[in-house]
Amino acid sequence: MRIARGIHDEIGQVLTVIHMEMAWLAKKLPKDQKDLKARVDAAASLAVGAIQSVRRIIAALRPALLCDLGLAEAVKWQAGEYQKRTGIKCPVHVDPDDMDLDDAISTAVFRIFQEASTNVIRHAKATEMSVTLKKMDGCIELVVMDNGIGVAGQEIRKDAFGITGMKERAQGLGGKFEISGIPGKGTWVVVRIPVHN
Ligand SMILES: Nc1ncnc2c1ncn2[C@@H]1O[C@H](COP(=O)(O)OP(=O)(O)OP(=O)(O)O)[C@@H](O)[C@H]1O
Ligand SMILES: [Mg+2]
Incomplete structure (x- = not known):
């Protein structure tokens, strides 16, 4: 339970912010900076993947939480x-x-x-x-x-x-x-x- 909450609040939220920052950066990049944009997009999709992993891990921890409490x-x-x-x-x-x-x-x-x-x-x-x-x-x-x-x-x-x-x-x-x-x-x-x- 405390672990699930820690992962959710600390890691999940940071990842969400990282993803938002990446999206912001991608928008601000000049149109001709294609290479840079590709890198930023790649980093943003990694963040999305990590956010999904966090959700899966929390979901897997939930039954344990129920057993304990x-x-x-x-x-x-x-x-x-x-x-x-x-x-x-x-x-x-x-x-x-x-x-x-x-x-x-x-x-x-x-x-x-x-x-x-x-x-x-x-x-x-x-x-x-x-x-x-x-x-x-x-x-x-x-x-x-x-x-x-x-x-x-x-x-x-x-x-x-x-x-x-x-x-x-x-x-x-x-x-x-x-x-x-x-x-x-x-x-x-x-x-x-x-x-x-
Ligand atoms: N507490 C509630 N107050 C008002 N409307 C509700 C409430 N619970 C359900 N509904 C209505 O019943 C519909 C069906 O709910 P249901 O949980 O089956 O589907 P959903 O929430 O739209 O989608 P999901 O499959 O993601 O749950 C909802 O779309 C909503 O219109
Ligand atoms: Mg529903």
Whole structure:
């Protein structure tokens, strides 16, 4: 977790800045400086490649993070990151604090949480996204609720990979997934997956 964050914040951000500087340089070079421009472009694409490697490495580290911290802490950490990055308030309520869960279930719930929050950040125009994670009655329940524009029915029905993916993950573990919205009020995603004690 700390490693993933370090790589993201320190290396990822520096690479992004290097890439921007290269793009700036490429634009400022006089048109007749073809050799120089080719070199700058080559360096810029190396930076892009390195940015992609950083993403892959972070993605590979994530499951480890989940194992170390457990689902509840990983969700809290991720919500904190979203809040810092986007300014959208992301309160998290967890009950109980210590949920002993299967790896497959933790991973599925965490991925669904990431996809649902990414949707809030990208589409909702929300100022707040509240997250609830509860373990009760033999199931684990995740609710992600935002106060944004509200998802519309046709957006849920169309070939929506993100939404389909969340549904398939939940169903793959015998669970249920629902997304609904009210125009102008917000959207909520509810996931319930059975757990065996
Ligand atoms: N929280 C939300 N608020 C408003 N609209 C939403 C929200 N979540 C989803 N949507 C709408 O539902 C559509 C489908 O979402 P889905 O995650 O399936 O696809 P996507 O985010 O557009 O693309 P991707 O495949 O990268 O996830 C979105 O394009 C958006 O219009
Ligand atoms: Mg999406």
